[in-house]
Amino acid sequence: MADTGRARKIADRIKVLIAANLESIVKDPDLGFVTVTDVRVTGDLQHASVFYTVFGDEAQRAKTAALLEKNKGRLRSFVGGQIQIRLTPSLDFFADAIPETASHLEDLLREAKERDAAVAAAAARAKYAGDADPYRRDGEDDDDLPGGEDASVEASPARDEDGTAPDARA
Template structure:
C-alpha cells in the first residue's frame, strides 16, 4: 500500500518540480534542467530527484550547486503544492542513464559500420 502511495507522490513531485525549477527558480547558475525521475522512500521522508542538464561538465556542476542552494525554497514550494504531513527531504543527482544509453548507441553504430 505504501509503495503505491510513494509512487503517486513521486509522480506528482516530478510534475511540480519541473514547473518550479523552470518557472519560479531565478538562480542564474541553474541551466536547462529536466527532471527525469523522482524516487520517494516508502515512509515519504526522502526524495531522490534525478536530473538531466544540458551543457558541459562546468554547467552541470554549477546547476547542481544552484539547486542545492535553492533546496529549501524548492522544498517549501513542494510543501505548498502537495499536501503532505511532512515534505520529503530532497536530494538531487544526475541521471546517468541518458549518457550511458548514448554511449551504447555510439558503440552499436560503430559496430554496424564495420
C-alpha cells in the same frame, strides 16, 4: 507498512511540481536547461530522490548542481505547500547518467553495425568449398560411387568371391 502506490503517486506529483516551477523558484541566470527525469520516494515518504539532466557542458552541469543544492530548502517548502501531506519529504538531487549511457550505447551500436557490414562483405566474396549443390537429386545415376558399383550393392553386407555372405558358410 509501506504503501508503494501512494509513494509512486507522490513521486509523480513531486516530479511535475519541480519540473514546472524550477525556474520560477530558482531565479538565477546560471541555472541550465534542466529536465527532471525521475523522482523516487521512499516507502515511508520521508526522502525523495530527484534525478535530473542538464543540457550543456560540464561547467554548466556543475553550476546547476550547486544551484539546486543551494535552493533545496525553497524547493522543499514549495513541494510541501502543494502536496499537503503531514511530513514533506527531504529532497536530494542526483545528476542522471542517461546522456552518458545513451552515448555509450550509440557507440556500441555503431561498432556492431560496422562489424555486421564487414561480415556481410566477407559473405558476399565467399565461395563454396565444394560443389555449389552437394546434394544428390532423384533420377541421377549412382554410378558415381567409388569402384563404379551400384549403391544397392555397396549397402549390402560384404560377400566372398562366390557371392555368398561370410555368415552363410558355417
